[in-house]
Amino acid sequence: MFRSAVKLITPWRLIMAAFLATGAVLVFFRFTRGLGSITNLSDQTPWGMWVGFDILAGIGLAAGGFVMAAAVYVFNLKKYRPIVRMAILTALLGYIIFIVGLILEVGRPWNMWRVITNPNIHSPLYEVSLCVMAYTMVLFLEFSQVFFEKFGWNRLMAVFHRLSVMLVILGALISTLHQSTLGTLFTIAPSKMHPLWYSPLLPVHFFLSCIAAGLGMVCFESFLSERFLKHPPRMDLLSRIARFMAVMLVAYFIFRIGDLAVRGVIGLAFTAGFAALLFWLENLLFVILPIIMVFRRGLNIGRTSLFIVSFSVVLGFIMHRFNVAITSFQLVKDAGYFPSWMEFVVTACLISAGFIAAGLAVHLLPVHGGETEKSKN
Amino acid sequence: MAIKSSGLLIDITRCIGCGACSDACKEINDLPPEIDDKLTAETWTVVREKDNDLHVRDLCRHCVEPACVASCLVAALTKTEHGPVIYDKSVCIGCRYCMVACPFQVPCFEWHSPNPRIRKCILCEPRVREGKSTGCAEACPTEATVFGDRETLVEMARARIKADPKRYHDHIYGLDEVGGTAVMFLSPVPFEDLDFNTDLVNYPLSDITWNILRQVPTIVAGGAVFLGASYWLFNRREKVKQAEQVVGPGPKKEADDV
Ligand code: SF4
Ligand code: SF4
Ligand code: SF4
Numbered sequence: 001m002f003r004s005a006v007k008l009i010t011p012w013r014l015i016m017a018a019f020l021a022t023g024a025v026l027v028f029f030r031f032t033r034g035l036g037s038i039t040n041l042s043d044q045t046p047w048g049m050w051v052g053f054d055i056l057a058g059i060g061l062a063a064g065g066f067v068m069a070a071a072v073y074v075f076n077l078k079k080y081r082p083i084v085r086m087a088i089l090t091a092l093l094g095y096i097i098f099i100v101g102l103i104l105e106v107g108r109p110w111n112m113w114r115v116i117t118n119p120n121i122h123s124p125l126y127e128v129s130l131c132v133m134a135y136t137m138v139l140f141l142e143f144s145q146v147f148f149e150k151f152g153w154n155r156l157m158a159v160f161h162r163l164s165v166m167l168v169i170l171g172a173l174i175s176t177l178h179q180s181t182l183g184t185l186f187t188i189a190p191s192k193m194h195p196l197w198y199s200p201l202l203p204v205h206f207f208l209s210c211i212a213a214g215l216g217m218v219c220f221e222s223f224l225s226e227r228f229l230k231h232p233p234r235m236d237l238l239s240r241i242a243r244f245m246a247v248m249l250v251a252y253f254i255f256r257i258g259d260l261a262v263r264g265v266i267g268l269a270f271t272a273g274f275a276a277l278l279f280w281l282e283n284l285l286f287v288i289l290p291i292i293m294v295f296r297r298g299l300n301i302g303r304t305s306l307f308i309v310s311f312s313v314v315l316g317f318i319m320h321r322f323n324v325a326i327t328s329f330q331l332v333k334d335a336g337y338f339p340s341w342m343e344f345v346v347t348a349c350l351i352s353a354g355f356i357a358a359g360l361a362v363h364l365l366p367v368h369g370g371e372t373e374k375s376k377n
Numbered sequence: 378m379a380i381k382s383s384g385l386l387i388d389i390t391r392c393i394g395c396g397a398c399s400d401a402c403k404e405i406n407d408l409p410p411e412i413d414d415k416l417t418a419e420t421w422t423v424v425r426e427k428d429n430d431l432h433v434r435d436l437c438r439h440c441v442e443p444a445c446v447a448s449c450l451v452a453a454l455t456k457t458e459h460g461p462v463i464y465d466k467s468v469c470i471g472c473r474y475c476m477v478a479c480p481f482q483v484p485c486f487e488w489h490s491p492n493p494r495i496r497k498c499i500l501c502e503p504r505v506r507e508g509k510s511t512g513c514a515e516a517c518p519t520e521a522t523v524f525g526d527r528e529t530l531v532e533m534a535r536a537r538i539k540a541d542p543k544r545y546h547d548h549i550y551g552l553d554e555v556g557g558t559a560v561m562f563l564s565p566v567p568f569e570d571l572d573f574n575t576d577l578v579n580y581p582l583s584d585i586t587w588n589i590l591r592q593v594p595t596i597v598a599g600g601a602v603f604l605g606a607s608y609w610l611f612n613r614r615e616k617v618k619q620a621e622q623v624v625g626p627g628p629k630k631e632a633d634d635v
Binding site for chain 2: 031032033034035036037041042043044046047070073074075076105106107108109111112114115118119120121122123124125126127129165169172173176177181184185186187188189190191192200203
């Protein structure tokens with residue numbers, strides 16, 4: 001017992017612990033002295049990094065869960081089975097972290113239950129909250145099969161199997177809705193956002209981009225899981241996922257550019273300035289570089305290339321959400337917002353907590369199993 | 378008496394910048410007396426000075442169809458039948474989406490409170506409900522701010538422009554902006570010169586979001602059919618295949634990952 005406890009303490013983990021402790025102190029300030037005490041938010045910038053990163057980007061990156069689940073259970077692409085559990089786990093953790101983040105982010109979290117008693121169906125945010133609640137539940141049920149398997153509850157497992165397709169379809173529907181509704185949130189502020197990012201079709205942008213980003217994240221975390229958990233990535237599967245991701249990226253990019261062209265603001269992308277620079281940097285990382293790398297090598301794409309591609313997609317995607325939620329507002333009316341170091345620390349703590357939870361789950365539960373269930377039945 | 382939706386008409390040509398409205402607002406609403414230089418949680422109306430001696434009031438416009446009301450997920454913000462847009466802290470979750478949605482950047486937040494509220498001008502709702510004028514309109518020495526029901530105010534504004542077209546820029550700000558606002562402005566110069574947001578649509582902003590949200594049932598139904606059909610299609614193919622293979626050797630087992 002003691003020896004294993006000592007083994008658990010590594011320098012890496014000590015740093016992590018110190019980090020999390022700092023986060024806890026900041027959270028204490030946030031709840032005793034208000035959001036203004038640790039963030040740079042203001043009446044001119046009511047939403048900042050926590051909305052852009054923890055909520056918009058975090059939820060988008062968790063999209064791999066519903067896409068992979070649909071691929072395996074609905075489209076019967078059985079070969080992706082080894083990956084689907086990891087994707088669902090990521091999504092579940094992503095949502096739990098998101099809910100924790102939300103409790104920190106909103107000013108009066110003790111009123112959150114009011115969403116159920118005081119619904120305003122005209123509010124896109126109402127739809128987002130409903131979907132988040134429902135989808136977290138669905139994810140939990142989807143993931144519960146892992147517990148059933150771990151504890152050998154075969155009867156429950158059988159029940160789950162009969163229900164799984166329904167659950168997966170339900171999950172995919174809810175995800176589609178709320179991924180896109182996160183975009184709808186911003187359609188109400190046309191005059192406050194830069195036209196390179198504002199669009200009445202933001203929900204479609206958000207939906208198309210989250211599929212690609214979710215798949216990018218699936219690849220990315222496969223490499224992380226190799227690095228930290230010594231679990232070799234399935235290159236045969238990942239390269240196929242990357243190819244599908246690239247197709248989605250092409251679709252997204254055509255839509256993005258077409259939308260700008262139809263609204264007659266595409267010229268802004270070619271007008272020298274900070275906005276155009278950001279626009280191209282975002283699209284270079286999110287779309288252009290990954291597309292080129294994936295289509296040049298096809299299914300023979302190497303590990304390093306695939307790692308770069310997935311990293312680039314994730315980064316570019318985060319940039320897009322930041323640009324929508326923060327930069328596009330600042331470009332219209334500069335309120336001088338830049339996240340405080342404390343906002344960074346809290347965000348980093350949330351992510352770390354997610355990784356720790358994922359690591360524990362992989363250690364303790366048959367997350368990478370998935371294959372075995374067939375032989376058991 | 379039929380209830381009329383009330384509002385304010387603010388005539389910038391008459392405003393002398395004395396700040397009596399700000400003081401009155403502070404007193405009536407029990408706010409600390411210091412007046413900030415822009416709208417804050419404790420200052421619900423300010424008078425800012427523009428060059429060539431023009432003074433511009435800023436306050437909530439009490440939109441006819443307010444973006445803040447549509448955006449609030451728990452209906453903490455509501456538009457009353459008398460015109461004011463009011464706030465109920467007992468349901469607000471503090472998400473600040475109303476602040477993002479408001480085209481005039483009006484709602485403010487108590488950034489340094491552990492129990493923060495959204496705060497903004499409430500068009501003196503308790504007074505207006507009783508048929509009284511707002512504190513700011515009553516305090517104004519030059520009638521630069523007048524209180525009344527919106528229709529009467531629009532007529533008054535039109536009459537003023539008509540009577541003295543040289544004095545006024547020919548536009549009532551708030552007549553059509555974002556579907557109309559209850560607080561309207563008259564100005565001697567074009568409104569962009571006074572840093573008003575002149576980039577606004579002339580229909581309610583909530584139309585945009587509602588037109589999207591209305592599609593939700595269709596998307597759900599369409600998606601369910603698509604996924605259901607795909608499931609049936611892709612899994613049937615499988616079953617057929619399995620039936621064919623029953624005779625031959627079983628399918629090769631897929632390579633296990635570990
Ligand atoms: S001005 Fe802003 S806060 Fe006031 S009613 Fe209109 S949208 Fe709401
Ligand atoms: S901050 Fe409060 S009033 Fe504003 S949208 Fe959120 S719940 Fe509604
Ligand atoms: S209407 Fe009332 S609350 Fe609004 S600015 Fe005037 S005095 Fe203040």
